[in-house]
Amino acid sequence: xxxxxxxxxxxxxxxxxxxxxxxxxxxxxxxxxxxxxxxxxxxxxxxxxxxxxxxxxxxxxxxxxxxxxxxxxxxxxxxxxxxxxxxxxxxxxxxxxxxxxxxxxxxxxxxxxxxxxxxxxxxxxxxxxxxxxxxxxxxxxxxxxxxx
Amino acid sequence: xxxxxxxxxxxxxxxxxxxxxxxxxxxxxxxxxxxxxxxxxxxxxxxxxxxxxxxxxxxxxxxxxxxxxxxxxxxxxxxxxxxxxxxxxxxxxxxxxxxxxxxxxxxxxxxxxxxxxxxxxxxxxxxxxxxxxxxxxxxxxxxxxxxx
Numbered sequence: 001x002x003x004x005x006x007x008x009x010x011x012x013x014x015x016x017x018x019x020x021x022x023x024x025x026x027x028x029x030x031x032x033x034x035x036x037x038x039x040x041x042x043x044x045x046x047x048x049x050x051x052x053x054x055x056x057x058x059x060x061x062x063x064x065x066x067x068x069x070x071x072x073x074x075x076x077x078x079x080x081x082x083x084x085x086x087x088x089x090x091x092x093x094x095x096x097x098x099x100x101x102x103x104x105x106x107x108x109x110x111x112x113x114x115x116x117x118x119x120x121x122x123x124x125x126x127x128x129x130x131x132x133x134x135x136x137x138x139x140x141x142x143x144x145x146x147x148x
Numbered sequence: 149x150x151x152x153x154x155x156x157x158x159x160x161x162x163x164x165x166x167x168x169x170x171x172x173x174x175x176x177x178x179x180x181x182x183x184x185x186x187x188x189x190x191x192x193x194x195x196x197x198x199x200x201x202x203x204x205x206x207x208x209x210x211x212x213x214x215x216x217x218x219x220x221x222x223x224x225x226x227x228x229x230x231x232x233x234x235x236x237x238x239x240x241x242x243x244x245x246x247x248x249x250x251x252x253x254x255x256x257x258x259x260x261x262x263x264x265x266x267x268x269x270x271x272x273x274x275x276x277x278x279x280x281x282x283x284x285x286x287x288x289x290x291x292x293x294x295x296x
Contacts, residue, residue, distance in 0.1 A: 048221060048244075049221075052215050052216070052219065052220060052221045053211070053212050053215050053216075053221055054211065054215070054221050054222075054241060054244035054245045055203070055208050055211055055212055055241050055244075060203050063201070063202065063203055064201050064203055067200050067201050067202070068200070068201075071200065072200060073196060073197075073200045073201055073202050074202075087240055087244075088236055088237075088239070088240035088243070088264075088268050089236075089237050089238075089239075089240025089241045089243070089244065090237075090240070091236070091237075091240075092235055092236035092237025092238070092239075092240055093202060093203050093237045095236070095237070096196075096202035096203075096235075096237065097202045115266065116236075116264045116265065116266065116268065117264065117265065118263065118264065120236050120264065
């Protein structure tokens with residue numbers, strides 16, 4: 001059996017699978033996974049329509065799930081992979097969690113957290129953007145095109 | 149029977165009761181209620197320690213509960229009363245909900261949403277601050293004094 005290459009691309013593909021799960025439910029296709037020591041400890045996708053709840057973004061659901069798995073509310077040694085740049089709400093939650101690293105695919109020009117200052121994140125959180133950017137962007141773009 | 153005066157003070161007192169419920173659980177004492185047409189449709193208090201979940205702020209729990217009550221995710225004709233100025237996470241959630249009005253008691257100099265720009269709120273959301281400011285501030289101040 002081939003060894004798995006635990007790269008950012010590998011985990012972003014899992015986040016994209018979650019985005020596809022959202023798409024199947026007619027939700028805006030955004031997916032997230034949280035990884036600790038190369039192990040996926042939470043995965044989630046956007047469920048705002050299904051749950052009738054604006055707080056049910058992939059990232060918030062993943063944070064709650066990861067905290068449940070770890071038995072603690074801090075995610076300092078974890079990495080969040082999310083297909084779309086987090087919004088202010090999700091960035092604020094990630095700050096409270098003190099998450100170690102955030103990796104996102106596509107930028108969100110309208111609602112992305114990087115539009116705000118001072119930074120919404122915890123000062124120790126590292127950020128990497130643009131992993132599988134095209135796939136992450138196109139799945140959302142096609143969704144809105146279909147809706148028009 | 150005396151008629152109830154449905155003032156901002158009246159509803160903030162209910163939010164303060166929620167903050168006291170948080171205090172009883174050794175949680176940072178912040179409480180919130182959401183009101184629609186003078187009717188309380190949701191009440192909640194901070195449960196981050198109890199639930200081991202950074203997302204369990206009073207405001208987020210109240211938004212989820214109000215959406216459940218209304219059967220819809222938008223809170224356009226609602227007012228949130230919260231004892232402490234919302235953080236960025238909660239302000240971001242309130243923006244998504246398009247809530248009509250936010251009333252808060254004490255300012256949060258460190259973590260309050262008003263420290264960030266551009267505004268984290270929906271452009272149509274009205275904000276009133278300083279209602280029962282002293283009571284709302286002292287309950288949190290005393291909690292941290294006790295913790296030291």
